[in-house]
Structures are given as C-alpha cells and as structure tokens.
Amino acid sequence: MQDSESLQIARAMRRIPRWWLIPVVVLVVLAGLGAAYWAGTSTTAGTESTPPLAAVVPVSATVERRAVVKQVVLSGKVVAGAESVLQASHAEGVDRLVVTAVAKEAGSHVAPGDLLAVVSGRPLLILPAGVPLYRDITQGEAGPDVESLQTVLTSWGYACPVTGSFDLPTQQALGFWYKAAGFKAPTASDPISQGEAGSAAPKPSSSDIMFRWREFVQVPGDTGKVASIAGSGAILADDGVVARIRVADDAIVARADVVQAEQFAVGMRVTVRAGSTALDTTVAKVSSFLEGEHSENTIPGKDITVALPPGAQGFAAGQSVTVTAGSAATESLAVPLIAIRQEGGRPYLLVQANDQKNDQANGQPRRLEVKITAQADGWAAIADVDGLLVGDEVTLQ
Known part of the structure; x- marks a missing residue:
C-alpha cells in the first residue's frame, strides 16, 4: 500500500511544469549581451583620439597689375x-517739269542761298527752313513770312531793313540774290518765266519784283549732302522730285x-x-x-x-x-574687391608680411591705406602707393 502511494506522488511531480527555467534563461542572455557591449565600447574608446580643433587659415590674394575698367x-x-526730298512745282504756263540744268551733283554739299537746279527754265534756290513758304508775295504785302525773308536777306549782307512789309528795299535785295545766281527775279507784271540770264526779256523795275514760292526749296536743318539728283534733260515725274538730300x-x-x-x-x-x-x-x-x-x-x-x-x-x-x-584703361595695381576694408570711410588693405619685408612682430599683416581708382568685374584698381608691390599678398575678408 505504501509503495502504491509513493508511485502516485512521483507521477504527480512529473506532471508539474518547470516554469522557473524561463526567467533563468532570459537573465543569462541579457547578461551576455551587456558584457559584449561593455567590451566593445571599451575597445573603441581605447583606439579613438579626440579630434583637434580646426585651425583658422587666413585666405589671401596676390597683388596684380592689370587694367580695371567697367564696360x-x-x-x-x-x-x-535721313533723307529729304526736294521737289519742283508746276508754275503757271509750264506744261512739263524738265531739268534744263543742274548746279549740284551727288556728294555735293547744299546750304541756304545755293542754286540747286534749273527746272523748265526757272531756278530752284535753297531758302532757309525758317522762312514759311505758302504764298506768292507782291509789293506792299506783309506778314511773318515777309519778316523772315527780310531777316535772311539781311544776314546775307543785302540792304534790307526788317519791316515785315514787302517794300522796295526787300524787292531790290531779292533781285540782287537772283542776279547773283544768274537769273532775273520774277515780276508781278510777267508771272511767266522770264528765261535764264542773258534772255532778251525787258528789264523790270524793282517795284515789280515778286516773291514766287515755287522757285524755292528748303532742306531740314538747312544743310545736307546730295544723295541723288536728276540729270540735265530729265523729265520729272508728277511728284516733281529733283533731288534727295542726305540731312x-x-x-x-x-x-x-x-x-x-x-x-x-x-x-x-x-x-x-x-x-x-x-x-x-x-x-x-x-x-x-x-x-x-x-x-x-x-x-x-x-x-x-x-x-x-x-x-x-x-x-x-x-x-x-x-x-x-568705356575706353581702354591703363594698367595699375589691382586687388580683388573683397580685399578692400574700410574704417571711417577710408579704404585700406592688410598686407601680409614676408621674408623680405617683415616690419611687424610675429609676421602679423600690416595695415596700408590705399586709394581706389576704379572698380569692375570684382577687382579694384589701386593707385601706386609706397609699401605695395606686384606679388604682395593681401588678406581677404
């Protein structure tokens, strides 16, 4: 009976789970991991050294001689x-505009008072652009156009008081201008062409002389150069273009x-x-x-x-x-713009010491005031100054 009870107790104990083994195993694994980590960090710490602080190295540039110019x-x-077109106008009794003579050629200069050409027997005279051309003027008529004409004739040396009235002195002065060009002035009594100089037409009195606006042309700006001109004998088109003037x-x-x-x-x-x-x-x-x-x-x-x-x-x-x-600049001492420093509005450089020129203790850069003459493309031109030579090193900012 006793042996039977012992057997039953042994069987019951085998059925009880061994739960206490699990925490034991976990503790062992964690201990191993901790030991491995401690060993690794100890080894790394023994081989690594503390990194040194970065040294501050001054940046410099070399003084050059170059042309500094802003372009x-x-x-x-x-x-x-620009060109101006000069045209002849149809006058009473003229059927066709025919160039009977030319006084200028391509490339010739033209100016007020000049004879340009002769069209259908009558001259084309160049009058200053400031004289209004819009009507024929006869004895006794007045207006700003008359006054302008008188001013021009007076400036050319003709005795012509500026009265604003087309009086006898004005008519005589106008007649003298025509005569100098080789023509007779038109008259009110004979509006049709009097012909060229040397014709047999009777000589009109000064009081008959009139101003016929169609016998004048004007050039913008008063002067120019003949770009092209119709030749003698040319029949002009309906627009009457005689010449083109380069103004x-x-x-x-x-x-x-x-x-x-x-x-x-x-x-x-x-x-x-x-x-x-x-x-x-x-x-x-x-x-x-x-x-x-x-x-x-x-x-x-x-x-x-x-x-x-x-x-x-x-x-x-x-x-x-x-x-x-910008014209070509002469060469001068030059440094990069970032080498220029200022204090109180006065520019200066920090020139680094070298073996040949070390006037400060411990080779420290020396301050040198300079005069800037030009700036362009990141460079500054420096006027020659004692203590600064090509090849010197200057500290950049």
Whole structure:
C-alpha cells in the first residue's frame, strides 16, 4: 500500500511544469549581451583620439597689375541717315517739269542761298527752313513770312531793313540774290518765266519784283549732302522730285536697358565693332525712355545713337554691330574687391608680411591705406602707393 502511494506522488511531480527555467534563461542572455557591449565600447574608446580643433587659415590674394575698367556692351545696327526730298512745282504756263540744268551733283554739299537746279527754265534756290513758304508775295504785302525773308536777306549782307512789309528795299535785295545766281527775279507784271540770264526779256523795275514760292526749296536743318539728283534733260515725274538730300549721316543705334543707359552720355567715347572692324567714336544722342516692342524683340530702355563718321569703312546700313562703353584703361595695381576694408570711410588693405619685408612682430599683416581708382568685374584698381608691390599678398575678408 505504501509503495502504491509513493508511485502516485512521483507521477504527480512529473506532471508539474518547470516554469522557473524561463526567467533563468532570459537573465543569462541579457547578461551576455551587456558584457559584449561593455567590451566593445571599451575597445573603441581605447583606439579613438579626440579630434583637434580646426585651425583658422587666413585666405589671401596676390597683388596684380592689370587694367580695371567697367564696360557695357550693347547690340545695335547701322541705320541709314535721313533723307529729304526736294521737289519742283508746276508754275503757271509750264506744261512739263524738265531739268534744263543742274548746279549740284551727288556728294555735293547744299546750304541756304545755293542754286540747286534749273527746272523748265526757272531756278530752284535753297531758302532757309525758317522762312514759311505758302504764298506768292507782291509789293506792299506783309506778314511773318515777309519778316523772315527780310531777316535772311539781311544776314546775307543785302540792304534790307526788317519791316515785315514787302517794300522796295526787300524787292531790290531779292533781285540782287537772283542776279547773283544768274537769273532775273520774277515780276508781278510777267508771272511767266522770264528765261535764264542773258534772255532778251525787258528789264523790270524793282517795284515789280515778286516773291514766287515755287522757285524755292528748303532742306531740314538747312544743310545736307546730295544723295541723288536728276540729270540735265530729265523729265520729272508728277511728284516733281529733283533731288534727295542726305540731312543726317549714317548712325548706329543700340537699345540699352535702364541700368545700362546710365553708363552712356552724350559726347562720351565708345568703341563700335562690326566683325573684325573696330571704330572709336562718340555718343551723339541718348533718347528718353522707350517702351519695349515684343514684335520687334526690343526691350524697354533708351536708344543710344552713336555717330558714324562719313566715309567710315566696313559699316553698311542694316549691319549688326556692338557698342562698348568705356575706353581702354591703363594698367595699375589691382586687388580683388573683397580685399578692400574700410574704417571711417577710408579704404585700406592688410598686407601680409614676408621674408623680405617683415616690419611687424610675429609676421602679423600690416595695415596700408590705399586709394581706389576704379572698380569692375570684382577687382579694384589701386593707385601706386609706397609699401605695395606686384606679388604682395593681401588678406581677404
């Protein structure tokens, strides 16, 4: 009986789970991991050293000798000079406009007082543009046109008081002008052509002389150069064009934006280049602000007009060119702009000491006041100063 009870107790104990083994195993694993981590950190700490602090190394640049100049380059085109058309008008009794003689040729200069040509037997005289031409003037008539005519005749040395009335002295002065050109002045009693000088027409009295506006032409600006003129014997078309006068030389026009335009002024020197051809000339005009034209691919800004001297070779009308502001500068001492320091508005440099010139203890940079003469493209031009030579090192900021 006792043996049976012992057997039952043994069987019951085998059925009881051994739960206490699980926490034991966990503790063993954690202890192993902790030991491994401690061993690793100890090994790394023994091999690594503390990194040194970064040393501050001053940055420097070398003093050079170079040309420092601020240049603005624009794109432009050669624009043909303006022309004025001079026309003859049909007079009473004249059926056709025929050039019977010419007094000028292509390339000739024209000015007030000159004879341009003879059309249908009558002269075409050049009158200053300031004299209004809108009517024929006869004895006793008055007005601002008469006064202007008198002023012109007086300036040419004719005895003609400025009264504003077409009086006898004015008629006589006008007659003398015609005579100097080789013609007789028209008269009120004979409105039809009197013919050229030397004709057999009777000599009119001074009181009969009239001002016939169709016998005068005017040139804008009063002077110009003949671009083309009809030849002797030519029959003019209905428009009566006798000649074309170039009143302005070819010019170069370039558009600058509002910032670029500040670098240009009338009279300043510029360089114009067309391919390998270069020309030094001047700015003739700076326009007021102009809106951009998207259709013409032009930006808002100002037009810079550059004079093109007559006879300049290699610059044809319509040709693309570049216009550069700023003439070539002479070379001088130069340093990067970031080397310039200021104190109280006075610029200075920190010049580093070297073996040949070490006037401060411990080789510290020395301060040297300088004068800046120009700035461009990140460089500053320095006037020559004692203590600064090409090759010296200056500290940058």
